[in-house]
Amino acid sequence: NAGVTQTPKFQVLKTGQSMTLQCAQDMNHNSMYWYRQDPGMGLRLIYYSASEGTTDKGEVPNGYNVSRLNKREFSLRLESAAPSQTSVYFCASSERDYDSPLHFGNGTRLTVT
């Protein structure tokens, strides 16, 4: 059982380039999330999707867009990367948004130069 799969694992971008982080879960979960992890900041929510067809902004949405392609897939797009977006990105999913634990992917380390 793969759980939550996110790609790529590592990425280096130049300022202004764009990229899409892919995430898929095979647990039939309703809710999916994108977090970023920075030293000393914990995990901060970028965007989430409580159910298929809905997306909402989290704590730090600026510079990002998301697409809930179907129940399994939730992608995160950086349209014009900036050095401030250098971070580790985690995709996660949960059965429900209000009480279920999150299942995380293995993370993507993104460096923007």
Place this chain on the structure above:
Amino acid sequence: AQTVTQSQPEMSVQEAETVTLSCTYDTSESNYYLFWYKQPPSRQMILVIRQEAYKQQNATENRFSVNFQKAAKSFSLKISDSQLGDTAMYFCASTLTTGANSKLTFGKGITLSVRP
């Protein structure tokens, strides 16, 4: 703003001893959910333990247990018989509410080192 606070950035414990990691939170809600996650050097986020605020009994999972003090808004994690594999970053998190569109809010984390 509703928050989750982990005030200790780092802790160290001798193998086989017991250590307690602190967490406080701020919410005006009466029901919510609390979690501890572990992040070893592999970077994988692993659920350690889950607590429902309306349950008075403290959750336990093998060597891991919590001390949940609802009135004090405190949710500490106790690790008994510490093992080298417990070396990791630990994050406290809470929904801070329930109902549609509840989301987990994380603390900043604490780095735990287990000494041989």
